[in-house]
Amino acid sequence: xxxxxxWRIDRVGLRTTVGQTSEAGAVMLDQTLLVRSLVELADxxxxxxxxxxxxxLLSDRCVHALGVTAAGVLLAAPSGALRVVASSSDAxxxxxxxxxxxxxxxxxxxxxxxxxxVNLDLAAVGSxxxxxxxxxxxxxxxxxxxxxxxxxxxxxxxxxxxxxxxxPLDATAIAAAQALADIATIAILQHxxxxxxxxxxxxxxxxxxxxIVIEQAKGKISxxxxxxxxxxxxxxxxxxxxxxxxxxELASGIAGGTIPPGSLDYLKPGD
Amino acid sequence: MRILGLLGDGDGRGAARLCxxxxxxxxxxxxxxMLLAGGxxxxxxxxxxxxxSLIEEAQYTLGEGPCVDAHRLGEVVSEPDLVTAGxxxxxxxxxxxxxxxxxxxxxxxxxxxxxxxxxxxxxxxxxxxxxxxxxxxxxxxxDVAARAVLAAQAGAGLGGIGIDLExxxxxxxxxxxxxxxxxxxxxxxxVDALVRLRAHAFLTxxxxxxxxxxxxxxxxxxxxxx
Numbered sequence: 001x002x003x004x005x006x007w008r009i010d011r012v013g014l015r016t017t018v019g020q021t022s023e024a025g026a027v028m029l030d031q032t033l034l035v036r037s038l039v040e041l042a043d044x045x046x047x048x049x050x051x052x053x054x055x056x057l058l059s060d061r062c063v064h065a066l067g068v069t070a071a072g073v074l075l076a077a078p079s080g081a082l083r084v085v086a087s088s089s090d091a092x093x094x095x096x097x098x099x100x101x102x103x104x105x106x107x108x109x110x111x112x113x114x115x116x117x118v119n120l121d122l123a124a125v126g127s128x129x130x131x132x133x134x135x136x137x138x139x140x141x142x143x144x145x146x147x148x149x150x151x152x153x154x155x156x157x158x159x160x161x162x163x164x165x166x167x168p169l170d171a172t173a174i175a176a177a178q179a180l181a182d183i184a185t186i187a188i189l190q191h192x193x194x195x196x197x198x199x200x201x202x203x204x205x206x207x208x209x210x211x212i213v214i215e216q217a218k219g220k221i222s223x224x225x226x227x228x229x230x231x232x233x234x235x236x237x238x239x240x241x242x243x244x245x246x247x248x249e250l251a252s253g254i255a256g257g258t259i260p261p262g263s264l265d266y267l268k269p270g271d
Numbered sequence: 272m273r274i275l276g277l278l279g280d281g282d283g284r285g286a287a288r289l290c291x292x293x294x295x296x297x298x299x300x301x302x303x304x305m306l307l308a309g310g311x312x313x314x315x316x317x318x319x320x321x322x323x324s325l326i327e328e329a330q331y332t333l334g335e336g337p338c339v340d341a342h343r344l345g346e347v348v349s350e351p352d353l354v355t356a357g358x359x360x361x362x363x364x365x366x367x368x369x370x371x372x373x374x375x376x377x378x379x380x381x382x383x384x385x386x387x388x389x390x391x392x393x394x395x396x397x398x399x400x401x402x403x404x405x406x407x408x409x410x411x412x413x414d415v416a417a418r419a420v421l422a423a424q425a426g427a428g429l430g431g432i433g434i435d436l437e438x439x440x441x442x443x444x445x446x447x448x449x450x451x452x453x454x455x456x457x458x459x460x461x462v463d464a465l466v467r468l469r470a471h472a473f474l475t476x477x478x479x480x481x482x483x484x485x486x487x488x489x490x491x492x493x494x495x496x497x
Contacts, residue, residue, distance in 0.1 A: 193383070193384075194383060194384030194385070194386070197383035197384060197386050197417075197421050198383075198384065198385075198386040200421045200424045200425060201383075201386045201387075201388055201421065201424075203424065203427065203430075204306070204388075204420070204421075204424045204427075204432065204433075204436075205306075205308045205313065206430070207427065207430055207431055207432045208306065208308070208313050208314050208432065208440070208442060209308075209313075210430065211432070211442055211444075212313075212442055212444075212447050213447075215442070215444045215445075215447035215448045215451070216447045216448070216450055216451040216454075216461045217451060218448050218451060219447065219448035219449060219450060219451020219452040219453075219454070219455075219487075220451040220452070220454060220455050220461070221451075222448070222451070222452060222487075223451065223452035223453075223454075223455035223456060224455050229448055229487065246430075248430060255451065255461050256461075257460060257461075261451075261455065
């Protein structure tokens with residue numbers, strides 16, 4: 001039986017549906033905790049949120065709401081190299097680092113393919129990832145579930161869930177885990193947009209300021225030499241070229257009073 | 272969706288169209304977008320009409336008004352009736368705005384995240400607040416303006432201004448030329464010369480760009496006795 005609960009995030013056009021099922025033997029999904037986790041995650045996405053804090057929260061909430069043993073997040077650095085950003089336990093952290101070092105494991109596959117790698121019985125994947133399977137078993141884990149942190153064609157990292165039971169996650173828990181990963185993904189992308197916007201804004205402001213300073217310098221040269229604005233500008237540009245200076249730098253020196261406006265080179269015929 | 276449709280329609284180019292649509296979807300007489308930095312207007316991106324330009328110019332001259340406050344406070348600033356609001360708020364700005372034909376003025380912060388770019392200014396020739404839909408549309412248009420400005424800037428070269436933006440931005444260049452001239456005339460720093468120009472405009476009840484063009488055209492010079 002499916003009772004659909006849909007979250008729609010219009011800004012990025014992403015739709016996630018979390019159904020409700022109860023199948024005997026499957027992991028218990030705590031609906032109340034899940035909703036509370038989603039609200040809490042959204043609540044943490046303020047203008048200046050910390051990515052590591054939000055992903056740590058995501059890992060902890062996965063453990064509580066989805067009833068898994070451990071959760072962790074791998075995120076790609078701008079260089080493309082994956083890093084362990086958050087984990088709900090030390091054992092999880094060790095295992096994630098181990099996956100990166102040995103370059104094998106379900107998290108890496110989820111990240112590289114952009115697809116879910118779920119319901120893996122670790123006892124049965126010895127041939128696929130021999131070193132990972134052995135290490136995970138040594139830490140007491142029996143099943144692994146990895147979810148890509150992906151928006152459209154871009155994959156940022158992966159959310160990884162481990163259980164001490166070998167059984168599968170039911171469809172509801174899988175959908176819920178993917179929903180949590182999607183929200184974290186959107187948060188990270190939004191955060192990046194804000195950082196980019198701030199950089200662009202400062203660049204624009206600086207460019208406007210140098211435009212203004214050039215006008216001020218033209219006014220000073222014009223007054224000091226009795227020339228019109230056009231001639232003042234050409235003299236300044238000529239002087240900057242002669243002395244291998246940036247126009248904005250020269251203008252700033254003139255406007256700021258360190259370079260006398262009457263001291264510029266004279267234009268030669270043809271300049 | 273309606274806003275997106277409107278932005279795509281019409282013959283107006285980028286920024287000009289943005290201001291037209293902003294006025295249209297908010298039920299206003301006119302609109303303008305200004306960039307501000309350090310609490311002062313730095314450049315005008317667009318205005319729909321003469322009155323909107325005067326509203327921006329008055330704020331540029333006086334350093335007060337709805338956009339200056341919206342930018343400084345990071346909040347929406349409303350003055351649904353400049354006449355009955357009396358002289359308590361923006362004394363000089365109000366008399367000029369009313370004189371130009373504005374009765375209600377509004378300032379919406381133009382920003383992305385915590386980054387403040389400037390403000391959207393809206394005016395109406397009759398008193399009254401924005402209704403809920405108009406207010407919601409104004410918030411959307413302020414957001415669209417922020418994204419449009421930054422998208423245009425995204426293609427700029429090092430230290431430069433984005434090409435599409437460069438055509439639209441008005442930086443009150445003559446005012447800065449005049450400030451340079453006055454700074455030489457009085458042997459004072461340019462910043463102080465700018466203050467003198469603004470003070471002169473205020474005392475003679477003129478726009479600072481009119482005073483500036485008198486200086487640039489050498490019809491007006493500042494002597495040390497002034």
